[in-house]
Amino acid sequence: MWSWLLHRVTGLAVLLFLLVHIVDIGLLSFGPDVYNEGIALFSTGIVRVISLGLIASVLYHAFNGVRIILIDFWPRGARYQGIMFAVVMIITILCFLPMAYFVVAPIFQPGTSAVALPM
Numbered sequence: 659m660w661s662w663l664l665h666r667v668t669g670l671a672v673l674l675f676l677l678v679h680i681v682d683i684g685l686l687s688f689g690p691d692v693y694n695e696g697i698a699l700f701s702t703g704i705v706r707v708i709s710l711g712l713i714a715s716v717l718y719h720a721f722n723g724v725r726i727i728l729i730d731f732w733p734r735g736a737r738y739q740g741i742m743f744a745v746v747m748i749i750t751i752l753c754f755l756p757m758a759y760f761v762v763a764p765i766f767q768p769g770t771s772a773v774a775l776p777m
Contacts, residue, residue, distance in 0.1 A: 671712060728742060
């Protein structure tokens with residue numbers, strides 16, 4: 659039940675990110691100044707913290723997708739689905755922690771910002 663619910667929620671989170679990404683890339687059509695102002699939001703602390711949720715969502719969704727494939731195509735997959743869910747959670751956490759460090763660390767380092775286009 660939890661894996662099913664988390665898979666749907668993380669799928670929606672990834673979809674939301676894709677929509678935001680399309681909009682921020684679309685800012686290029688208004689010129690580099692508008693794009694740079696928009697992309698500067700991504701270097702703020704709150705957006706970096708929100709990015710942690712995105713990273714966790716992508717990792718869980720990907721690893722759980724592999725688990726679902728194993729359940730569907732491996733004859734004994736359904737028997738081990740609980741164990742595989744635990745493995746998915748462990749792998750997600752182990753992959754998330756180093757990524758989280760690199761996303762959050764710049765918050766505590768003054769002078770860091772998002773990449774900007776030359777004007």
